[in-house]
Amino acid sequence: MAGPVSSKPPAGRSGPSIPTVLADDEALALDELAFLLKEFPDIEVVGTARNGLEAVQCIEDCEPDLVFLDVQMPGLDGLGVIHKLRADKAPMPAFVLCTAYEQYALEAFRIEAMDYLLKPVERDRLAQ
DSSP states (O other): OOEEOOOSOOTTOOSOOEEEEEEOSOHHHHHHHHHHHTTOTTEEEEEEESSHHHHHHHHHHHOOSEEEEESSOSSSOHHHHHHHHHHTTOOOOEEEEEESOGGGHHHHHHTTOSEEEESSOOHHHHHO
16 A cells, blocks of 8 residues: 555654655666665665555655655656646655666756665665
8 A cells, every 4th residue: 555654753763864765667677676675774764655646645645855756657648747847846865766777877967866776776875
């Protein structure tokens, strides 16, 4: 189920964390990214979404500082999510776009994405 996750602080984390939303229509990719991010104690996943429309709602509800956003999703693609949030004048988090296709990289950086990751996402690349 997509949406906000428990607001209880993760065990073993001290100091401030970065509230983060994950959005990907592929359950396996979403689960793998969540698993990889558990190795980074400063990242706190506060919500998940399985399509672009859910992503917009989750981002507006959770107000994260960071969003890992799949480029190709049903309903509204990742780039469309960013455009919709801007049109709604919502607070804008930093975006890391994730996709299996390199051709979206230029557009991602044109809309000021913080980073662009190719799937499958690797732990070493996340550490950068």
